[in-house]
Amino acid sequence: MASQRGEGETTATPLEPADRERARAIPEAAVARLAVYLRVLSGMADQGVTAVSSEELSQAAGVNAAKLRKDLSYIGSYGTRGVGYDVEVLVSHIERILGLTRNHSVAVVGIGNLGHALANYGGFPGRGFPVTALFDVDADLIGVPVGGIPVSHIDDITAVCLEREVSIGVIATPPPAAQSVCDRLVSAGVQCILNFAPVVLQVPDNVEVRKVDLAVEMQILSFHVARRADEAASVSAGIVSAGNNGLGVDGMVIRP
Amino acid sequence: MASQRGEGETTATPLEPADRERARAIPEAAVARLAVYLRVLSGMADQGVTAVSSEELSQAAGVNAAKLRKDLSYIGSYGTRGVGYDVEVLVSHIERILGLTRNHSVAVVGIGNLGHALANYGGFPGRGFPVTALFDVDADLIGVPVGGIPVSHIDDITAVCLEREVSIGVIATPPPAAQSVCDRLVSAGVQCILNFAPVVLQVPDNVEVRKVDLAVEMQILSFHVARRADEAASVSAGIVSAGNNGLGVDGMVIRP
DNA sequence: TACCGCTTGTGAACGCATGCACAAAGTCGG
DNA sequence: CCGACTTTGTGCATGCGTTCACAAGCGGTA
Incomplete structure (x- = not known):
């Protein structure tokens, strides 16, 4: 774990102290919406839109205008009264708060139907999330490239994850394997997990798990x-x- | 509350009037958890467990015990004080409330990587959700069976959905196509949509949309x-x- | 410069969900 | 049959998130 992480200010992601306290206080629900706003804003930017009001943006994002303004206020005051928000400015601030200024290396475990689909997603949704490692137990799959990345054996998970500085692990295994895979990811230093297996994962407090549960x-x-x-x-x-x-x-x- | 009035028990899905009012009142968050409890309970039943306490069940489901009891109380009082809950009884009541006593025919639109994965999921998670229709625009795909179901052209969506009584539509198309596909599903009478496309869908009030957004x-x-x-x-x-x-x-x- | 109209940012009220704590209600042993 | 123990079901308080409503602030205009 002795990579770039340690020495605070020398690394990328320079978050001001004021922002730091804000980030701590942003409600989870608001974070999820910020990601949506970001996508809508990016689309607008691509179409040459430079300014937007809370009313327009909230409609495009499918939320209440007041809620949107409050969400944006969590990350600071970057609007202009009487005018609205500058699209570029908003995009860059949301990206900064969401930590998208730095790349997050992703590992996918379980290269079945879903794993294939994820690995092939190409650049991964919204970019900034390169898939750098794939794992499975099936001997026939090891070494076979999927979406450009060769599949590694799951026993090598610790070494490979450390080497490639994986920060997000995606579990797409059958349910019985999920907890074991999760434990291995955690011991490899992965602190964020996206779980597609219909299983309630047990993890230490310092690990963040989000789950996508089709059955539910x-x-x-x-x-x-x-x-x-x-x-x-x-x-x-x-x-x-x-x-x-x-x-x-x-x-x-x-x-x- | 005048719950006695219910004379209309002639239809399928026999939900007692008392239950009907309960169903209306169950918080969305609790519904999601009920689905999780159901899965855990099913697993227990398979392992021959016949009774369970709120404490055990809550641990297995990863929630607070009091919250679990409150969730269960939304669907009625089916526990025995001093003992706990009968697994079978709980399973059947949750299934009834979630509407799992009846099959829900599923249509998948967009047979790309993800669509393939979904179609091949086999019986679909937790069974009770048979995939009965697949749609795409790609001429090379039309007629090709995926997971046992031949792919239909998206232009036939209305006819096919009506014929096969599709009640849930799954959108796995590229973003630009999503809204159009959604509109077609709605006009085919589909009232529930699961959206994998990173797009905010506009739908009438009587249609329920849930979205799974990887980027977010x-x-x-x-x-x-x-x-x-x-x-x-x-x-x-x-x-x-x-x-x-x-x-x-x-x-x-x-x-x- | 002074006014006007528009939009942000936020204080405050409301409503929902969570968690606590305990009475009610059942089982079990004697 | 009784008393002790266990576990459910729920009233209540707390906290979080949403919504409303409005003052503050900015650009445009005369």
């Missing part, structure tokens, strides 16, 4: 399908909920 | 990497935040 997403949708179907049944039976929340009682269009 | 996930992780690196820098430079919020001043373990 599907089931949440299923819940809504069921709720809708059920409401429709109620309506067709002439039942109307007495305790209606104030969402507007207008006849929501429901197909027979 | 990566950037959130990046934010945490940056924050950590920065904290480490602060510590090594002997800087300690003065205006600390009351989170506890204990020295959080940070590796050198």
